[in-house]
Every structure is written in structure tokens, then in C-alpha cells.
Amino acid sequence: MIQFFQVSKRYPGGQTALDRVSFDIARGQFVFLTGASGAGKTSLLRLIFREDVPSEGQILVNGRNVSSIPPQKIPYLRRTIGVVFQDFRLISRKTVFENVTYLPRILGTDLTSQKKLAYQALRRVGLAHRLNAFPLELSGGEQQRVAIARALIHEPEILIADEPTGNLDPELSWDILRLFLEVNLRGTTVLLATHDREMIQRVGRRVLTLDAGRLILDQELQGIDPPRLEAPAEALEPPGPPVLEAAPEAGA
Amino acid sequence: MSFLQALRAFFREAAINLARGWKVSLVAVLTITLSLFVGGAFLLVSGNLLASVERWRGEMRVVVYLQPGMAEDRVEALAGELRRGPGIAGVETVSAVAARERFQEAFPSLSDLVEGMGDEPLPPSLEVTPADPAHRPPELRAFLDSWRRRPEVSMVDDDREWLGQLENVVALLRAVGLALGVGLLVAAIFTIGSVIRLTAYLHSDEISILRLVGATEFYIRGPFYAEGFLQGLLGGFLATGFLWAGSALLHAQNPDALLTRLLAARFLTPAEAAALVGLGAGAGLVGAIASLRRERLTVAENEPAAE
Ligand SMILES: Nc1ncnc2c1ncn2[C@@H]1O[C@H](COP(=O)(O)OP(=O)(O)OP(=O)(O)O)[C@@H](O)[C@H]1O
Numbered sequence: 001m002i003q004f005f006q007v008s009k010r011y012p013g014g015q016t017a018l019d020r021v022s023f024d025i026a027r028g029q030f031v032f033l034t035g036a037s038g039a040g041k042t043s044l045l046r047l048i049f050r051e052d053v054p055s056e057g058q059i060l061v062n063g064r065n066v067s068s069i070p071p072q073k074i075p076y077l078r079r080t081i082g083v084v085f086q087d088f089r090l091i092s093r094k095t096v097f098e099n100v101t102y103l104p105r106i107l108g109t110d111l112t113s114q115k116k117l118a119y120q121a122l123r124r125v126g127l128a129h130r131l132n133a134f135p136l137e138l139s140g141g142e143q144q145r146v147a148i149a150r151a152l153i154h155e156p157e158i159l160i161a162d163e164p165t166g167n168l169d170p171e172l173s174w175d176i177l178r179l180f181l182e183v184n185l186r187g188t189t190v191l192l193a194t195h196d197r198e199m200i201q202r203v204g205r206r207v208l209t210l211d212a213g214r215l216i217l218d219q220e221l222q223g224i225d226p227p228r229l230e231a232p233a234e235a236l237e238p239p240g241p242p243v244l245e246a247a248p249e250a251g252a
Numbered sequence: 253m254s255f256l257q258a259l260r261a262f263f264r265e266a267a268i269n270l271a272r273g274w275k276v277s278l279v280a281v282l283t284i285t286l287s288l289f290v291g292g293a294f295l296l297v298s299g300n301l302l303a304s305v306e307r308w309r310g311e312m313r314v315v316v317y318l319q320p321g322m323a324e325d326r327v328e329a330l331a332g333e334l335r336r337g338p339g340i341a342g343v344e345t346v347s348a349v350a351a352r353e354r355f356q357e358a359f360p361s362l363s364d365l366v367e368g369m370g371d372e373p374l375p376p377s378l379e380v381t382p383a384d385p386a387h388r389p390p391e392l393r394a395f396l397d398s399w400r401r402r403p404e405v406s407m408v409d410d411d412r413e414w415l416g417q418l419e420n421v422v423a424l425l426r427a428v429g430l431a432l433g434v435g436l437l438v439a440a441i442f443t444i445g446s447v448i449r450l451t452a453y454l455h456s457d458e459i460s461i462l463r464l465v466g467a468t469e470f471y472i473r474g475p476f477y478a479e480g481f482l483q484g485l486l487g488g489f490l491a492t493g494f495l496w497a498g499s500a501l502l503h504a505q506n507p508d509a510l511l512t513r514l515l516a517a518r519f520l521t522p523a524e525a526a527a528l529v530g531l532g533a534g535a536g537l538v539g540a541i542a543s544l545r546r547e548r549l550t551v552a553e554n555e556p557a558a559e
């Protein structure tokens with residue numbers, strides 16, 4: 001699903017962020033990407049959805065060579081990848097509803113379906129009741145979850161998350177992690193960058209470790225399934241039919 | 253998403269942007285309005301003047317003014333002599349009395365000026381209708397020149413001469429108006445371009461999100477093109493409205509005045525008004541497209557992510 005062949009990334013300043021990195025992530029895998037600050041995690045993730053191009057090497061995503069993809073095809077690649085940024089990148093002028101429905105909107109989804117999708121995605125992160133709030137009215141953790149809802153709204157083939165639990169308290173971190181594992185169970189390939197060694201140890205799965213731009217470790221840890229994750233589930237709302245009355249009015 | 257759906261979305265987005273940033277947009281709209289108003293006004297005025305010239309061209313005569321106080325039979329004799337000249341279709345005698353009455357009819361407010369002064373104040377004249385009103389063959393010109401030098405003649409006035417000068421003035425007016433209109437339009441295009449670029453800059457965070465989730469360039473740029481188009485359209489409507497108001501004002505104040513008849517006899521035809529509005533909208537679109545041509549629309553794309 002995601003293949004790196006001897007990929008290097010050097011920034012114009014001369015800074016080498018990635019040094020001949022190679023790996024192969026199969027469809028449906030759940031992979032942690034870890035390493036010290038500045039190791040090159042964000043740089044690596046950005047190459048996958050073509051926010052940047054490698055200085056050397058080849059990257060295949062879903063069989064397509066990302067660095068040689070024609071510019072007009074890039075949008076179609078990106079529609080299959082959900083991304084959660086380290087810095088959220090929410091638009092403060094827009095409501096939570098508007099923030100999470102960018103993808104449905106550019107696909108021309110009608111408003112009713114948009115509301116349904118937004119409700120479902122926000123319910124999964126426990127924020128269905130904040131549909132009409134503005135990002136700055138939310139806590140950092142809540143903003144983080146809105147960003148996650150935006151990435152999940154269209155059941156992406158690949159989910160990329162850069163420190164998605166960095167702003168969450170441990171309890172909420174586990175909820176979000178469990179959400180990612182659920183998403184992964186439904187078939188989405190997940191690549192998650194994190195510093196949180198403890199979390200990685202508890203969850204298991206495959207771990208790629210970067211150090212100063214080099215892939216120094218590619219290990220498979222003993223995994224546990226989402227139901228066995230011991231974490232309080234109260235923060236997440238129980239699943240149920242979407243309540244459309246809670247959705248905002250047209251043009252909200 | 254269908255093309256029409258996309259267009260609707262673009263215009264809705266553009267309308268919201270216009271409403272939110274109306275102060276900056278107003279500047280762009282007003283520059284378009286000014287350029288179209290000036291260009292349109294010159295074209296309207298010169299068009300009306302040209303129409304008058306056309307009307308007069310068919311009635312062009314040569315008037316031979318005689319010395320004041322000349323006896324009637326002498327006037328008739330001269331008329332007879334003139335009739336035998338080359339290229340002359342007819343000669344009509346206008347006596348001093350008839351000249352005064354004509355003057356009083358044409359300028360009622362000035363009628364006292366020529367009344368009760370004893371002698372008739374205006375000279376008798378001979379109105380010569382050339383065989384071809386638009387052209388003066390050399391023989392006729394030589395003939396008329398010889399009449400200019402005769403002592404009985406005070407002045408030979410050829411309509412064609414001043415009509416030709418008027419035509420030159422109108423052509424000049426038209427050229428100046430066109431140049432001014434085009435110059436202002438170019439300025440307006442740049443203004444709209446700057447406003448659009450500013451809007452795009454203010455939305456660069458949103459643009460980068462749109463890029464990220466897979467919006468096409470068309471989808472990303474569409475709202476900005478729509479905004480330029482709307483600004484131009486608005487400017488076109490305003491300019492047409494102001495022109496119409498100016499014309500209506502002239503008519504309301506003094507419908508029969510020479511100025512009204514010359515400048516505002518006819519307003520823009522619906523097709524011309526539509527062309528003016530279309531020109532505005534087109535200019536707005538061009539401004540928007542040109543301003544975003546080289547733009548990546550976002551700086552966030554290749555910046556290091558905030559840590
Ligand atoms: N746009 C850029 N231009 C120049 N250098 C950059 C840019 N982005 C990142 N770098 C550099 O590349 C190296 C790797 O950075 P990167 O952001 O990938 O690290 P990271 O592993 O994500 O760190 P963190 O855990 O703190 O988020 C760093 O030394 C950083 O300074």
C-alpha cells in the first residue's frame with residue numbers, strides 16, 4: 001500500500017530529514033512511526049500524500065508513483081488519504097461542521113448527506129454535540145478530535161496521523177487510539193507518528209523507528225485487539241442512528 | 253460534482269467573500285464603474301453627436317449672406333445669377349424680414365434682441381442647395397470663392413466646412429474617450445486582481461486544507477474567479493445605471509435644450525448596455541485569472557509544519 005525505496009529528503013537549507021529510507025506497508029496494516037523530535041517523522045508522512053517530494057528515491061502509494069504523478073492527479077490521490085496534522089489545521093472562521101465536511105463538499109455531496117457524514121464522524125470522536133461550535137471555542141484536545149473527524153469522514157483507504165494524541169490526556173488518548181484501531185479493522189491502512197513509547201508498547205503492532213532521518217528499526221510487537229484495550233469507554237458516545245435534528249441548518 | 257453545481261457553489265462562496273470584505277471589494281467595483289462610466293459616456297456623447305452630424309449632412313447648404321439693407325429686386329437678381337452656377341440644384345431667397353422671423357422662432361428668449369430696432373438687423377441671404385450635398389466639385393468651389401470676393405456679399409457660409417470640423421472633434425472625442433476608458437479599465441483590472449489576491453491570501457489556510465483533502469485547482473480557484481466576475485458585473489451595472497441617470501437628468505432638466513438633444517437624444521440600446529455590463533464582468537474575470545495565474549495560492553504547502 002505504501003512503499004518507500006531508498007527515499008531521501010533534504011531541505012533547501014541543507015538539512016537532511018530522511019536518509020535512504022525503505023519500507024513496505026501492506027494494505028490493512030497498522031503501523032507506528034516513532035523517533036525523537038526532529039528524527040524526520042513529519043517529513044516522511046508529508047511525502048506520502050505528496051505535500052512534498054523526495055530528493056531521491058521512489059514512493060509508491062496504492063501502486064502509484066507519488067513523485068511522478070501528474071499535478072492534476074494529485075487531488076484524486078489525496079481524496080483516498082485521511083490526514084491528521086500535528087497542528088490540527090482547522091479553519092477558525094468555520095464551524096466544526098464546515099471544518100469536517102470539506103471533502104464531501106468538494107465531492108458535491110448534498111447538504112443532508114453532509115450532515116449525516118459529519119454527525120457520524122463527530123460521534124466517533126465524541127463531539128457530535130459541538131457541530132456548530134467554532135474551533136477556538138474548543139479545547140486543544142477537542143480541536144484535535146475535530147481534525148481526526150475530518151480525516152475519517154470518507155472512510156479513507158489510508159489514515160496518516162502526526163502525533164494525534166499529543167494534546168490529549170491519557171484517557172482520551174486511549175479512546176482515540178482505540179478509534180484508530182477500529183478504523184483499521186474496517187480495512188483502512190493506518191500510519192501513526194508518535195513519541196509515546198508506552199502507548200506503542202501496550203498496543204503492539206508494527207513499529208518503524210527513525211533516528212536522524214534513518215530507519216534504524218522495523219519491528220513487529222505483540223499486538224492486542226481493540227476490545228481488549230483496557231481504557232474507559234465513557235468518553236465515546238454509544239453508537240446509534242444519526243440524530244439529524246442535531247445537524248446545523250443550511251449554510252451554517 | 254457537476255459543472256453547474258460547482259458554479260453555484262463558487263458563486264455562493266464568492267458572494268459570501270464579497271459581503272465579508274465589502275470595503276475592499278467596493279474599491280474594485282468602483283474602479284470598474286468609473287472606467288465603464290467614462291468610456292460609456294464618451295461613446296454615448298460622440299454617438300449622439302455623430303447621429304446629429306448624419307442628420308445635418310443631408311441638409312447641408314451653402315448660405316450666401318448679402319449686405320444688410322439690400323433692395324429686394326437686387327437680391328432676386330443675384331439669386332438668378334447664382335442659380336446658373338455649376339453644380340447648383342436650387343437657390344432660395346431669404347429676405348431680411350424672413351431672417352428675423354426665423355431667428356425669433358429659433359431663439360424665442362432672444363427675440364427682443366432683433367425687435368424694434370428700426371432697420372432689419374439681419375442681412376438677406378441666398379440659400380444654395382448643391383446638387384450633391386455631400387461633395388463640392390472643384391468648379392462649384394471656385395465659383396463660390398469668386399462670390400466671396402464680391403462687394404454685395406458679406407459672407408459665404410458653407411455648412412460643410414464646420415460640419416467637417418465637427419466630425420473631427422467627434423472623432424477626437426471618441427478616441428480620447430476610448431483611450432481613457434481602456435486605460436481606466438486596465439487600472440480596474442489590476443485593482444480587481446489585487447483585491448482577489450488579497451482575498452486568496454486571507455484564505456490561504458483554507459486553501460491549503462482544500463488542497464490537502466483533494467480539491468482540484470478548478471475547485472480551489474473557482475470562487476475567486478466568481479468573485480472577480482461578480483465585482484466586474486456589479487461595476488458594469490452601476491456604470492450603466494449612472495449613465496442612464498445622467499441622461500435622464502438632462503432630459504428632466506431641459507428636454508428641448510440643444511445640449512440635451514446633442515448629448516442625450518438617445519440612450520444606450522439594450523445590446524450596448526448589455527455589452528457594457530459584459531465588459532465589466534469580463535474585466536473582473538480577467539483580473540481574477542491574471543492575479544492568480546502565477547500564484548500557488550498558498551505558502552503553507554512547503555513550509556515546515558509547526559512543531
Ligand atoms: N520545511 C523544512 N525546511 C527545512 N528543514 C525542515 C523542514 N521541515 C523539517 N525540517 C527539518 O528536518 C528535520 C526533520 O523534521 P521533522 O519535522 O520531520 O521531524 P519530526 O520527527 O516530525 O519531529 P517532531 O517529533 O518534533 O515533530 C528537522 O531537523 C527539521 O528541522
Ligand SMILES: [Mg+2]
Pocket residue numbers: 041042043086162
Ligand atoms: Mg513532526
